[in-house]
Amino acid sequence: MHRKMILALCFFTGLLAKELILGADIPLPDRKMPEISGQEISLQEALGSQGLVVIFSCNTCPWVKAWQDRYVSLAAEYQPRGIRFIAINSNAAYREKGDSFADMKTHARQYGYNFLYALDPQSELAKAFGASHTPQVFLFDAHGKLVYRGAIDDNARHPDQVERPYLKNALDELLAGKPISLPSTKALGCSIKFAE
Template sequence: MKAKVLAVLLVAMALGPAWALKPGDSLPESVANVKMKGVDGKEVTLKELMGPKGLLVIFSCNHCPWVKAWQARMVALGNEYSQKGVGVVAVNSNDVTAYPDDDMEHMIAQAKEHGYRFPYVMDATSDVARAFGATRTPEAFLFDAQGKLVYHGAIDDNAEKPQEVKKTYLADALAAVVAGKPVPVAETKALGCSIKFRQAK
């Protein structure tokens, strides 16, 4: 029995955290200054990317069907609000050894193809995702100007059918942050592929 419990714990550690930051939590200091290489070849940190209105961190990747379904909307929001005082970054935390389609070469191609006008960076240890408690791609974390989490969850309520979206969670949260107003919905269930965590060291 002890062996089975240990095996379950080891699998859980490999998969990543079973919790996530909650609204009101701060940007995790443990990873705020971690340098992550982007598709432009430059290294950036989350602290550097914080904008005067806040910071949007979206855990993403290249191969996930959920990312592909939401990608146009995700990129449109990122491009729009990066011009409105919100720092925006897409973070790929997947293990590229196990999933070669998520390597930097494919990241560069994806950012170019879909017109990313914000950083798309590699979380080379998966530690940034672990610090956030992120488990899905895509999974959004929006912080306000004070570095407090005000929205966590999905892009909207319909990945597959954009024309049938009724709840634009992330768009509403971004608009509220820029306007200095309370976010209407602070948390939703993140839907997507599981993050393919690198082995914790």
């Protein structure tokens, strides 16, 4: 009985996502993904001269809808400076519920996406990153090493009331060649709907 309980305890306490560790290389760098422009792209190809922001995202999560205006403004500010942005839709179990490739194209047009938006058909990228929710951000430097992971900022619903622009600060520090002062943050989000 005691043994059973210990086993159960190990099972239940192990049910949390394991995110990619800081300093890790881009996972599955050469895996090609369909991108809404009609081309296929890998993360290695998406990497800019100064780095890459990978955002696990979707069309259907209210948290994404609240934050995505900042995807656009940050991409507009930092892509010309060599850091490219790519959003990845890993909601494999929601392709019939608003997260199909066609829905992604419509969504990107509607919200003025100015960055790559790619499909992760079987949620393999999300699994390789240890991504669990949307939006969830991973920032890689020019060498493809993870330097920041977590949230965009500390206020999803009210951009004018943001006190800590986590990702923007990390981008500025990366471009200035400084270590990232807050390399890991957290925010609530919608669970990624993994392939069943």
